[in-house]
Amino acid sequence: MAETRSIFQEVQGAKRPAATPGGVSRDTGRARALVRAWLITLFALVVLMVAVGGLTRLTDSGLSITEWAPLSGAVPPLNAQDWQAEFDAYRQIPQYQLMNRGMSLEEFKVIYWWEWGHRQLGRVIGLVWALGFFGLLLSRNIPTGWTGRLLVLGGLGGLQGAIGWWMVHSGLQEGMISVASYRLATHLGLAFLILGLIAWFVMKLSREEAQLMVARRDADARLKEMSTGLLHLSFVQILIGALVAGIDAGRNYTDWPLMAGGLTPPGMWALEPVWRNLFENDGTVQFIHRLVGYVILGLAIGVWFAARRTARVATRRAFDWVLVAIFAQMVLGIVTVMHSSPWYIAIWHQLGAVAVLTLVLRARFLSMYPLAQSVKGARA
16 A cells, blocks of 8 residues: 655655746747838838839829739839830820820939839849748747737738729729729828838837736736827828829818918819818818818827826836827828928828828837836936
């Protein structure tokens, strides 16, 4: 019969089960750091893509390539015959016939390189995503639970390429000299959605899962809700800004704070049916863009005051930067309009939207997952 042992007796030589690092997730800090570095690279490339896309639009270059060739299009014209073929194709579309008739081959090359560069950068982003994703997957360096999220990013990137051509194709139709504003808004909106997802993933990967779970216990529910509202409204404003760009509304009313000398632009509801004015009337669309900008600034001030109450220094400072960025973006928008949206100012307004969206996301993240701090730090 086995000898009875006291429950207080120490067991010698017993093997203890190995602890799982982190307790919550099997991933390592190294894996999270590798994925984070890859995502930061993608984020920078997508920001560059937004900038090049904006300049392509502002220079009226987006319709210079009249076909979608994802693979063969990577090689630009290499001789005079190829250049002439591309130019001949461009001369068949309405933009050339109605707006650029008489353009020389050398002038065409300028707008061609902008559009080709924009498409080529898209190919580079796709390649960086594919090499990074499959390299991390094969080397088993994707943290637990992250494979699906990273795969979604690749899917959205492919969808963005297809939407880009869908947008360009609208500008090749009879009577069109630019792309359809609705499709432009869809294209730009998806770009900002991709940017936002990448930024959020980078933030979540900056700490271990266990650390995030602990931090979430101290989340500020009120700040989270307010910053979420600010995030959603900022995204809507980006879409409205795309509509402004799509119908060149920013170049038609160059006074501020009035519009054509009045509180509202003339002919706000001139189009039939009435709903079209909200999307196609240049005065109405710009008026809405201005109005939403004022609302966003007011909301940002309210959120900033609410953030003053938190003891978390990093969270307070994050909302400081949100308010600064939104105010600067509004001033930049006013300057852009008053100068009739020249490309060298308008492009900074577009990039300002990237800064606003990223900073709002960061502030929201810190309201949900506040950084730990000492009692001394709370007094700062």
